[in-house]
Amino acid sequence: MSIPYVPAPTGPARVPVAEVCAGLLALFTQVGDGRCDQGRDHPVAAVLALAAAATVTGMAGYTAIAGWVADVPIEIRHDLYVRSGARPAVVPPSKTTIWRVVTGADAEAFDAAVGTWLTRGLQAVTEATDTAGGCGSVSLMQVRLDGKTARGAVDAEGNQLHLLAALVGRPGQTTVVAAQTEVGAKTNEIPKAVDVLDRIDLTDAVFTADALHTVKATADYVHHRGGFFLLPVKENRATLFAACNTLPWTDTPIAYQHTDIGHGRITRRTIRVLPAPEGLPFPHVQQVYLIERYVTDTAGKSPSAAAALGVTNLTAAQASPADLATYVKDHWGVESLHWLRDTCYREDNNRARTRSGPRILATLRNLAIGALRLAGRHDITEATRWANRYMNRPFAILGLTL
Numbered sequence: 001m002s003i004p005y006v007p008a009p010t011g012p013a014r015v016p017v018a019e020v021c022a023g024l025l026a027l028f029t030q031v032g033d034g035r036c037d038q039g040r041d042h043p044v045a046a047v048l049a050l051a052a053a054a055t056v057t058g059m060a061g062y063t064a065i066a067g068w069v070a071d072v073p074i075e076i077r078h079d080l081y082v083r084s085g086a087r088p089a090v091v092p093p094s095k096t097t098i099w100r101v102v103t104g105a106d107a108e109a110f111d112a113a114v115g116t117w118l119t120r121g122l123q124a125v126t127e128a129t130d131t132a133g134g135c136g137s138v139s140l141m142q143v144r145l146d147g148k149t150a151r152g153a154v155d156a157e158g159n160q161l162h163l164l165a166a167l168v169g170r171p172g173q174t175t176v177v178a179a180q181t182e183v184g185a186k187t188n189e190i191p192k193a194v195d196v197l198d199r200i201d202l203t204d205a206v207f208t209a210d211a212l213h214t215v216k217a218t219a220d221y222v223h224h225r226g227g228f229f230l231l232p233v234k235e236n237r238a239t240l241f242a243a244c245n246t247l248p249w250t251d252t253p254i255a256y257q258h259t260d261i262g263h264g265r266i267t268r269r270t271i272r273v274l275p276a277p278e279g280l281p282f283p284h285v286q287q288v289y290l291i292e293r294y295v296t297d298t299a300g301k302s303p304s305a306a307a308a309l310g311v312t313n314l315t316a317a318q319a320s321p322a323d324l325a326t327y328v329k330d331h332w333g334v335e336s337l338h339w340l341r342d343t344c345y346r347e348d349n350n351r352a353r354t355r356s357g358p359r360i361l362a363t364l365r366n367l368a369i370g371a372l373r374l375a376g377r378h379d380i381t382e383a384t385r386w387a388n389r390y391m392n393r394p395f396a397i398l399g400l401t402l
Contacts (some may be wrong), residue, residue, distance in 0.1 A: 024398050025083055025122075027113035033104035042354035043084040047101040048110070048398050050080065052094065055368040058384030060101070060345045060361075066095035074389055080400065097167035103357040105365070108362055111180045114367045115199060117399075118176035121374040125174050138171045138326050140228070140319075143178075143200055146211040146334040147189050150347055150358050159185040165366065167198045167337055168205075171203055171330035177337065180248045182359055193218055202227030206314070208331040211236055214311075216283055223313055233309040239281050240299045244309045245273055249290050254323035268294045271325045272330040276311070282312040289324055315383050341365050344381050350389050 001257040028045035062088075070092050080086035093101075126141075129260040130248040143166050144373045150161040162183040169175030183192050193213055209235040222229045233244050249272055257270040270292045276285040290308050296303045310322065319327075341347040345365050369380055375397045377383035395401045 007138070013396050022391075024052070024113075024117045025080065025400055027117055029084060029108075031104050031113055032111045034324055035103050036107075041089045042088070042097050042101070042174055043081060043086040044101055044105065045084040045092050046077075046086065047098055048082040048105065048181050049084075049398070050077070051098060051102060052367055052398055053394040053400065055345075055364040056371060056384065057360075057388035058344065058381075059088055060347075060365075062095050062099050065094070069093060069098065071391070076392065076395060076401070097359070102360045105356055105360050107182070107356040107363070110356075111363050112199065114363050115177065115179045118367065118370040118374070119178050120167070121370070122169060122174065122176050122178070125374055126170065129173065138323050140170070140344065140357060141168060141205040142171055142330060142332050143197070143207045143214060143227075144175075144334040145193060145196065145207065146338070147183060148338045149340070163359065163362055164189050164192050165337070166200055167334040168200065169333075172324045173328070174373050175333055175337075176373065177366040180363060180366065184252045185395065188212065190215060190218070197221065197225070206230055206319075206327055208327055209244075214240070214282075219283055219313070228312065228314045228318070229284075230312045230324065231310060232312065232328075233311055237282075240311070241247075241309065243277070243280055243287050244311065247277065252290075256325055259323075264298060265298070266296050266298060269325060269329070270294075271321050271328075273316075273321045273324065275316075280311075282311055285311045286313050286315045287311070287319075287324070288401050291325065291328055292382060308383075336370065336391055337366070340369055340380050344369075347392075361372065362391060368396075 008061045011101050016338060025045055028048045030050060031044060050069045050072060051065050053072075054065040057067045057068060059065045076094060079307065081390055138262070145164065145166050147162055150163070163180055164183050165177050165180040167175050168178040177217045179196045181191055181192055181195045189212060197207070202222060204226045208220045211232045213239055214231040215231060219231065221228050226306050233241050235241050252272040254270045254305075254397065257268060257275050259269075260267045266271075272290045274288050274294075278290055280288070289312070290307060291310065292305065292307045294305050295301065308328075310328065312319070314324070341362065347362065348364065368384075370389070372378075372380055372383040375383075377386065387397060
């Protein structure tokens with residue numbers, strides 16, 4: 001028996017963004033699950049929409065999702081079915097039906113649909129921020145690339161699911177996952193980076209990644225797509241590291257420094273920047289930088305220090321030392337996404353192993369986190385509770401209600 005529908009009180013959610021992005025259900029209709037449409041009681045698009053709304057409220061596995069979906073007011077469910085081109089079903093989809101749809105869905109098509117919707121929402125938020133005059137000191141979009149292994153998801157050969165995702169947004173502002181792909185056991189992240197970046201507009205965007213992706217082919221690709229790269233240089237690129245490490249850093253003054261106090265420690269970051277020397281064994285480089293980080297506890301004890309080199313094709317006119325330091329620091333915002341999926345949704349504890357299931361569930365979590373951020377909710381754990389207090393909230397956040 002479904003619970004009665006209760007209108008949610010007005011709140012700080014950015015409703016115009018949901019209205020701009022109201023095409024999520026239409027995007028889901030482009031996702032197939034390999035089953036014949038004839039005689040189907042529960043359309044794929046509607047089941048995915050219900051699963052997405054459940055994930056917004058913090059539901060993590062098939063049992064939790066099915067239990068939440070069973071309580072969705074019948075008028076909301078019927079509306080989703082009709083707009084998906086099907087007759088309203090008498091009963092909600094069961095756990096088995098949800099499992100069949102999720103595990104059989106086309107993962108590439110689903111990732112593309114979610115990435116398209118989140119990108120539209122990000123554009124709406126960015127335009128609203130620009131109109132309000134709040135773009136901040138760094139106005140270029142940043143594309144942060146990073147991979148994550150779902151440790152609980154193991155295929156028949158014992159290989160863990162590894163996903164490579166691109167988190168997009170301006171430094172210090174709302175970010176969403178614009179594209180994601182699976183990295184198979186017989187390949188690695190480097191060739192898959194292009195598959196992810198192919199789905200993103202790189203024009204005047206700053207691409208950042210870890211040292212694994214500091215390769216000439218990727219830098220060439222980003223440069224020729226009209227984008228900028230900002231890449232760390234470590235010993236895994238020995239020739240490039242040696243060329244950068246021998247530059248006169250001790251004679252180069254600190255160009256910018258910043259101190260953070262929080263989480264029981266004091267962190268001071270400094271950056272020194274030099275023009276790229278002739279003959280540097282890496283294409284298109286305009287500047288080389290050295291970032292040093294000094295950390296102590298709040299009493300000034302237990303000091304530690306680390307240094308990191310890097311290269312970029314941004315010119316000094318296009319990015320100041322402060323801008324470069326901001327891009328480097330904000331790259332690790334992608335780690336907060338992985339942390340949320342592990343802490344809020346217990347992703348590493350999930351043992352879903354069948355076909356596309358683990359990847360679809362991961363994408364649903366990307367969608368939920370991104371949608372809540374677009375709605376102005378950045379404490380995701382509390383936001384899932386907030387969304388769950390009124391049944392229509394998650395559907396409104398996803399633009400699934402008329």
